[in-house]
Amino acid sequence: MQTILLSGLFAGIVAVLVTMAIERWGGIVGGVLGTIPTTIIPATIGIYLEAGSEDLATSMSLVSFGMLLNALFIGAWIFYPSKKQNVSVTEMVIVSLTFWLILAILVTYFLEMTLDYTSEFIVSTVGLVLLLSLGIWMTWRPREAPKGKNKVSRNMLIIRGLAAAVAIGVAVQLSSIGQPLIAGLASVFPAIFLTTMAALWISQGPEVPSGAAGPMMLGGASVAVYSIIAPWALPEYGIIVGTIICWVGSIISISLPAYGWLKSRELVN
Secondary structure (H helix, E strand, O other), X not given: OHHHHHXXXXXXXXXXXXXXXXXXXXXXXHHHHOOOOOOHHHHHHHHXXXXXXXXXXXXXXXXHHXXXXXXXXXXXXXXXXXXXXXXXXXXXXXXXXXXXXXXXXXXXXXXXXXXXXXXXXXXXXXXXXXXXXXXXXXXXXXXXXXXXXXXXXXXXXXXXXXHHHHHXXXXXXXHOOOOHHHHHHHHOOOHHHHHHHHHHHHHHOOHHHHHHHHHHHHHOHHHHHHHHHHHHHHHHHOHHHHHHHHHHHHHHHHXXXXXXXXXXXXXOO
16 A cells, blocks of 8 residues: 555646646657656566566566657547547547557567566567657657647646646556466556646647647657666666666656657757
8 A cells, every 4th residue: 555655646746747848848858857757767667676677677578668658648639639639538538548458558568478488678678669769760750849828726726736646546556466467568558648638638629739749759769778678787786876867867868869859840840
């Protein structure tokens, strides 16, 4: 119960900060800032302390494909409204979650079979390459990434945080019931992305979350890099130094280059 509450609280805070960053600085800066490694930090430490380095490596091998699923989930918020007019936020939530669930089931079965024949590092690396390729493709053509124009009330920020906290708390609870498929799906459930996109849509209209989608896809690769470094860094250097190495490494290798790439594409007509 303590793990569920702490995970939910942390996720709620992150969800509020992500949406505020996008609203204040626009999709490029806010999208990259909002996807730097955050919730993976306590999750990684907890897995390592409770289960050891072998289980840490296995768990982290799924993160790259989990982020790929979340990137495809975000993509639905771009493509579906472009194909259909007057889409409501409720319809978008249903469509995007249905799309994610179908993909998540397929990917989970695929990974369960793949890990029997190859190493965790290879699986993680393949997921990272696919995620980066998708992020670059989605941001190849410049897209409007406006700032939020409407002032958001304190009550709305609280609702955002509570929604994300509840979603993450439920996911953590489901992941502990011992069913591999349900646990796998719950561990990569896009709770923060869902609450971020829905909250931005409600408070700012569809243009703001649409503009932030591509940068969030690309920036999310930093979480995948964190998961690749963690199984080596934490056992080798300990929790504190190892976590710093993971975080700094992911920022230098992904977040900063992603911001530079997005700014360069923004200048292209």
